[in-house]
Amino acid sequence: MRTIHRLDQLRNEIASLRAEGESVALVPTMGALHEGHLTLVRAALKQANRVVVSIFVNPTQFGPNEDLDAYPRTLEADSALLEQEGVDLLWAPSADEMYPDGFATSIGVDGVSADFCGASRPGHFAGVATVVCKLFNQVRPDVALFGEKDWQQLAVIRRMGRDLDLTLPHVDAIIGVPTVREEDGLALSSRNRYLDAEHRTKAAALPAAMREAIAKIEGGEPVAQALAKLEQALLSGGFSKVDYAALADAQTLKRIDALGDRPARLLVAAHIQNTRLIDNMAVRSG
Structure with missing residues (x-):
C-alpha cells in the first residue's frame, strides 16, 4: 500500500492505474477506523480492481463548538489496518493540501440536507458535500462506498452526484453499505x-x-x-x-x-x- 499526502502524487498514481486498465473504488473516511470502515473496504474490493481509501478529518464539516480538535487521529494504526485489508492507495492530505490558501468554494445541497443534522449542525452538509466532491474529482473513482449509518449524508452525496454530473459513471456507483453494529446493537462509530x-x-x-x-x-x-x-x-x-x-x-x-x-x-x-x-x-x- 502506498500512502500519499500530495495531490500531484495522487493524480500520478491514479493515472498509472487507469493506464493499466484498472477500475478504482473510493472509500472516504475521517480515520479512527473500526470494523464498519473495514466492512466498506471489503465491499470495495469486490467492486473494483484497486481501492483507494482517504483519511481526512475535514474541518469544514465541524461547527465552532464541535469536536474537531478532539476527533481521534490514528493514522499509523489506520494505515496498518488498511494494508492488512489489501488497500492499494491511502490518500491522507493535510488541511492545507485539501483547502489551499484562498479557497473560497462551498457546495450546498438543498432539500435532503435541510432537516435533521442539517438543522442541528448548520453548515455541516455543505462541508461534507464540498469535500466529497473534491475527493471524487481527485480520485475519479468508478464506485464510491459510504456507510448507511449516516443515512442523511448518503442522501446528500447521492443528490450532489446527480445534480453536478460528477465523474462516477452512474448514480448507482455511489454505494451504501449496511450499518455494522456491536453485539448490543449500537452502531459502530x-x-x-x-x-x-x-x-x-x-x-x-x-x-x-x-x-x-x-x-x-x-x-x-x-x-x-x-x-x-x-x-x-x-x-x-x-x-x-x-x-x-x-x-x-x-x-x-x-x-x-x-x-x-x-x-x-x-x-x-x-x-x-x-x-x-x-x-x-x-x-x-x-
Missing part, C-alpha cells in the same frame, strides 16, 4: 470511543428504543406517540438530549406521520456523556 464504560453500556438504549418504536409504528401505533415514547426511553436510559427522532421518507427525507407505500426510515440523534450519536433503521412501508 469513531465517536463511541469517547464514552466511558458506564455510558457505553447505557448507549445501547438507542438501538433498543429504535427497534421498539419501529415495532409500534409497524403495528399501527400513531407515529407521534411512538416517537414520544422513544424519546422518553432515551432520556430515562441515560441520554441527556434528543436532537431529533423522526420518521422520514427514505429517499426525500421529508418527515412523514404515517406509513405509506414508499420506504421509510427512522432517524435519531441524541447526546450521551457529551457525545452525539446518530442512527437510523428501515421501517417497513404500509
Whole structure:
C-alpha cells in the first residue's frame, strides 16, 4: 500500500492505474477506523480492481463548538489496518493540501440536507458535500462506498452526484453499505470511543428504543406517540438530549406521520456523556 499526502502524487498514481486498465473504488473516511470502515473496504474490493481509501478529518464539516480538535487521529494504526485489508492507495492530505490558501468554494445541497443534522449542525452538509466532491474529482473513482449509518449524508452525496454530473459513471456507483453494529446493537462509530464504560453500556438504549418504536409504528401505533415514547426511553436510559427522532421518507427525507407505500426510515440523534450519536433503521412501508 502506498500512502500519499500530495495531490500531484495522487493524480500520478491514479493515472498509472487507469493506464493499466484498472477500475478504482473510493472509500472516504475521517480515520479512527473500526470494523464498519473495514466492512466498506471489503465491499470495495469486490467492486473494483484497486481501492483507494482517504483519511481526512475535514474541518469544514465541524461547527465552532464541535469536536474537531478532539476527533481521534490514528493514522499509523489506520494505515496498518488498511494494508492488512489489501488497500492499494491511502490518500491522507493535510488541511492545507485539501483547502489551499484562498479557497473560497462551498457546495450546498438543498432539500435532503435541510432537516435533521442539517438543522442541528448548520453548515455541516455543505462541508461534507464540498469535500466529497473534491475527493471524487481527485480520485475519479468508478464506485464510491459510504456507510448507511449516516443515512442523511448518503442522501446528500447521492443528490450532489446527480445534480453536478460528477465523474462516477452512474448514480448507482455511489454505494451504501449496511450499518455494522456491536453485539448490543449500537452502531459502530469513531465517536463511541469517547464514552466511558458506564455510558457505553447505557448507549445501547438507542438501538433498543429504535427497534421498539419501529415495532409500534409497524403495528399501527400513531407515529407521534411512538416517537414520544422513544424519546422518553432515551432520556430515562441515560441520554441527556434528543436532537431529533423522526420518521422520514427514505429517499426525500421529508418527515412523514404515517406509513405509506414508499420506504421509510427512522432517524435519531441524541447526546450521551457529551457525545452525539446518530442512527437510523428501515421501517417497513404500509
